[in-house]
Amino acid sequence: MKILVCISHVPDTTSKINFTENDTKFDTNGVQFVINPYDEFCLTRAMWFKEKQGTSVTVVNVGGAETEPTLRKALAIGADDAIRVNTLATDGFQVAKELAEVVKKGGYDLVLAGKESADYNGQIVPGMLATLLDFNFINGCVGVEVDGTNVNAEREIDGGAETLSSSLPLVVAGQKGIVEEKDLRIPNMRGIMMARKKPLQVVEAVGGNAATSIQSFEKPAPKGAVKLVDADNVDELISLLHNEAKVI
Numbered sequence: 639m640k641i642l643v644c645i646s647h648v649p650d651t652t653s654k655i656n657f658t659e660n661d662t663k664f665d666t667n668g669v670q671f672v673i674n675p676y677d678e679f680c681l682t683r684a685m686w687f688k689e690k691q692g693t694s695v696t697v698v699n700v701g702g703a704e705t706e707p708t709l710r711k712a713l714a715i716g717a718d719d720a721i722r723v724n725t726l727a728t729d730g731f732q733v734a735k736e737l738a739e740v741v742k743k744g745g746y747d748l749v750l751a752g753k754e755s756a757d758y759n760g761q762i763v764p765g766m767l768a769t770l771l772d773f774n775f776i777n778g779c780v781g782v783e784v785d786g787t788n789v790n791a792e793r794e795i796d797g798g799a800e801t802l803s804s805s806l807p808l809v810v811a812g813q814k815g816i817v818e819e820k821d822l823r824i825p826n827m828r829g830i831m832m833a834r835k836k837p838l839q840v841v842e843a844v845g846g847n848a849a850t851s852i853q854s855f856e857k858p859a860p861k862g863a864v865k866l867v868d869a870d871n872v873d874e875l876i877s878l879l880h881n882e883a884k885v886i
Contacts, residue, residue: 639687639691639693639694639747639748639784639806640693640694640696640744640745640746640747640748641684641687641688641693641694641695641696641746641747641748641749641750642696642697642698642740642741642744642746642748642749642750643677643680643681643684643695643696643697643698643712643717643749643750643751644677644680644697644698644699644737644749644750644751644752644763644764644767645673645674645677645681645697645698645699645708645709645712646673646674646677646699646752646755646756646757647671647672647673647674647699647701647704647705647708648671648672648673648674648755648756648757649669649670649671649672649756649757650669650670650671650672651756652670653668653669653670654668654669655669655857657855657857660854661854661855661856662852662853662854662855664855666704671704671705671707671708672708673708673711673712674752674755674756675752675756675814676751676752676753676754676755676756676812676813676814677751677752677755678752678822679752679812679813679814679815679816679817679822680750680751680752680810680812680816681695681697681712681715681717681750682715682817682821682822682823683750683782683812683816683817684717684750685715685716685717685823686817687748687784688716688718691784694718695716695717695718696717696718696719696720696721696744696746697709697712697713697717697719697720697721698720698721698722698723698737698740699720699721699722699723700722700723700725700727700732700733700736700737700843701722701723701725701726701727702724702725702726703722703724705722706722706838709722709838710833710834710838711825711833713829713832713833713836713838714825714829714830714832714833715823715825715829716823716829717836718836719836719837719838719839720836720837720838720839721740721744721838721839721840721841722838722839722840722841723736723737723740723841723842723843724840724841724842724843725842725843728848728851728852729848729849729850729851730758730760730762730763730766730849730850731762731766731846731847731848731849731850732846732847732848732849733763733846734762734763734766734767734770734846735770735844735846735847736843736844736846737749737763737767738767738770738771739844740841741767741771742771746807747787747806747807747808748784748789748806748807748808748810749764749767749768749771749773749807749808749809749810750810750812751763751764751767751809751810751811751812752764752811752812752813753777753778753779753811753812753813761811764777764809764810764811765777765809765811767809768809771807771809773807773808773809774804774805774806774807774808774809775808775809775810775811776789776791776793776802776804776808776809776810776811777793777811778793778794778795778811778813779791779792779793779810779811779812779813779815779816780792780793780794780799780812780813780814780815780816781815781816782810782812782816784806787805787806788803788804788805788806789803789804789805789806789808790802790803791803791804791810792815794813794815865878
C-alpha cells in the first residue's frame with residue numbers, strides 16, 4: 639500500500655495576523671509556520687501504518703519554496719519522501735487539481751488529508767480531490783484500519799459516530815481522533831539528520847485554474863466591554879441577558 643499525506647503550510651495559531659495592500663494580502667512578516675494540525679494527525683496515523691504494515695509514506699504540498707521547511711519536518715517525523723508542487727496555492731479547486739495529478743502519477747492507494755486547513759477552514763479540498771480521482775471518500779474520520787484493500791473507518795456525525803466499510807483506493811479527511819494529541823510525534827535529532835538526506839522532489843504545476851479569488855480580508859470586530867454584575871443581583875443579570883445580550 640502506498641500512502642500520500644497532504645500537508646498544508648499554515649501560520650501557528652499563536653501568531654499575530656496582519657494584512658497589507660488594503661487588506662488584500664496576508665502579511666507573513668514575523669509569522670511562524672507549521673504543519674496544519676489536522677494534517678499532522680493524519681501523518682501520525684500514516685506512520686502507524688508504516689510501522690505496522692510496512693507501507694510507504696509520501697508527503698505532498700502545493701506551494702512555493704517557503705513551504706519546504708514544513709515538508710522537511712514531516713520527513714523528520716518519519717515520511718519516506720516528499721513532493722512539492724511548485725505553485726502558489728490560491729484556491730481549493732486549484733489545489734485539488736494539482737494534488738490529483740500527483741496521486742495519478744504516483745499510483746497511491748490511500749490519501750490522507752486533514753479535514754480542513756487551520757488558516758482558511760474551507761473543508762473542500764479532500765472531497766474535491768476524491769471526486770477528481772473517482773476515489774471513495776470518508777470525511778470527518780476519527781479512526782481508520784486497513785486490511786488488504788478493505789477499510790474500516792469511523793467518522794463523527796451529529797450526536798455520535800458511525801462506522802463505515804470501504805475499499806481502496808480511498809481519500810480520508812481526518813481530524814483529531816484519527817490519533818490523539820498525545821500520540822503526535824516530535825522530530826528527534828536522528829530524524830532531523832535523516833530528513834536532510836531524504837528526497838524532496840519539486841514538480842511543476844499542471845496549471846489548475848482557480849475557481850475563486852480573494853477580494854479582501856477582515857479581522858473580527860474587537861470584543862465589547864465586560865459588564866460585571868453583583869452575585870446577589872440576579873434580577874439585573876436576567877435583565878441584561880434578556881434585553882442586551884438577547885440570549886434568553
